[in-house]
């Protein structure tokens with residue numbers, strides 16, 4: 001297929017692009033580079049450097065490259081920032097997303113895989129979270145993603161655009177070429193590895209008195225290649241139907257302390273940590289069930305072991321000591 005990857009110069013989008021090309025698809029990256037990295041655009045992919053709000057460039061890209069499907073990864077995704085600046089999140093995750101859907105409509109592109117988030121569930125009553133559980137986001141980031149999912153439903157019934165919305169928590173890990181580099185970095189694994197590399201002082205753990213096996217929060221980590229494979233698998237159903245899929249690590253999740261222990265073992269370095277107060281709105285446990293995508297699409301994660309995830313992230317950091325050039 002000829003696939004447009006919005007946000008394809010970002011962390012997950014670069015790996016999605018890499019996997020698409022490996023499978024023999026044609027991939028066009030559509031990214032403003034406002035957060036992404038030119039170097040993260042993998043060889044063999046074309047880059048259209050433009051914003052989603054630029055409808056003319058979008059239509060041009062869809063037509064010129066005869067795009068058949070879109071994998072929509074471009075978004076803002078910092079929960080804390082979204083609470084202080086919801087306007088930014090509604091603008092980029094909803095309004096700019098609608099600009100994409102309108103261009104798709106005009107150019108008769110009828111398939112989109114949307115990288116949503118498990119933040120759409122808010123603070124769930126049960127674990128692991130299933131797709132049938134209520135959505136009740138507790139921040140504008142989750143709310144903006146859910147608003148876009150809801151728009152997708154109506155764009156299907158009115159315009160025939162089919163979609164797969166992928167809901168997951170923490171992407172992690174790297175390929176040999178593509179790794180995680182955000183500014184600011186808010187994700188636990190790269191923060192721990194930066195500390196191991198001496199680029200950061202003590203890492204703060206938010207809360208050590210949760211009702212979990214060791215008092216720290218339990219979270220779900222999923223290897224970025226497994227995520228990419230799931231997005232590509234989901235493309236395959238869009239000829240027939242739309243869907244929503246959760247993606248999770250498949251087990252009970254990992255406590256923050258467990259992640260720290262594995263990071264110390266993998267790097268064989270000191271990682272100083274400090275236990276700080278809980279953060280408001282942080283549930284004790286957040287784990288997504290992947291049963292539906294396993295059952296319906298036969299998705300099976302290859303890198304479920306946290307050690308493999310952290311080893312891949314560490315290997316990328318070692319081979320890219322300065323990260324990507326901007």
Ligand SMILES: NC(=O)c1ccc[n+]([C@@H]2O[C@H](COP(=O)([O-])OP(=O)(O)OC[C@H]3O[C@@H](n4cnc5c(N)ncnc54)[C@H](O)[C@@H]3O)[C@@H](O)[C@H]2O)c1
Nearest residue numbers: 007009010011012032034035036051052073074075077171
């Ligand atoms: N990283 C995670 O753990 C995680 C978890 C759940 C969901 N997600 C979702 O996955 C997607 C990708 O996340 P990521 O961590 O790779 O993010 P990222 O910030 O690394 O990549 C996002 C990319 O989108 C581009 N972009 C943003 N707005 C744009 C716009 N208006 N026009 C053109 N390009 C634009 C940025 O330049 C960047 O390259 C996001 O939609 C995010 O909400 C990520």
